[in-house]
Amino acid sequence: MPSGPQQGAPVPPPGPGVAPPFAAPPTEGGRSRLWLGLGAGALALLLCCGGGGTAVVGLLVSGVQAIEEQGRTVSGDYYRALSDGDYGRAYDQLCEDARRRESRQEFERRSAAEPQISSYRVGEVDTTTLTVPVEVTYRGGGQERQQVVLAQDPQTGGMEVCGVN
Numbered sequence: 001m002p003s004g005p006q007q008g009a010p011v012p013p014p015g016p017g018v019a020p021p022f023a024a025p026p027t028e029g030g031r032s033r034l035w036l037g038l039g040a041g042a043l044a045l046l047l048c049c050g051g052g053g054t055a056v057v058g059l060l061v062s063g064v065q066a067i068e069e070q071g072r073t074v075s076g077d078y079y080r081a082l083s084d085g086d087y088g089r090a091y092d093q094l095c096e097d098a099r100r101r102e103s104r105q106e107f108e109r110r111s112a113a114e115p116q117i118s119s120y121r122v123g124e125v126d127t128t129t130l131t132v133p134v135e136v137t138y139r140g141g142g143q144e145r146q147q148v149v150l151a152q153d154p155q156t157g158g159m160e161v162c163g164v165n
Helices: 030-084 087-091 096-101 104-113
Strands: 117-122 131-138 143-152 159-164
Touching: 030 087, 030 117, 030 131, 030 143, 030 159, 087 104, 096 159
Parallel strands: none
Antiparallel strands: 117 131, 131 143, 143 159
16 A cells, blocks of 8 residues: 555645744834834933923023022012112011011101212023122212112012112
């Protein structure tokens, strides 16, 4: 008898160890898809982290600009009130600590006795020390450079004059 399969007998299904139709899985475009996926992931990570970092920097910059603007404004308002002789309005620009040290009447009396301001020039706010230089010219012709000490009102967040050196 012949040793091969018999004619007419069904062919047995391929079993373990049978060679697949491909020698290896197809790799066409596999590496480019991998690098494209890694690049997209890196870009997403950069946008999330970089966007957050940019937002933090933006908040810091706008915060510093707000302090500078408020510091110059409150210092200008304070000196404008003094030069107008409106000492009550100047007193309203003071921080709570300065108001505790001196009553409104004491402040008005002291300010009225000091040389009268004819003009002033507010400088740039030093955001590290919260001070503002102000060049003051008096009616008698004298000049003086003063430092306004600022403080932030804990309730409103606005800047206030807390002293003059």
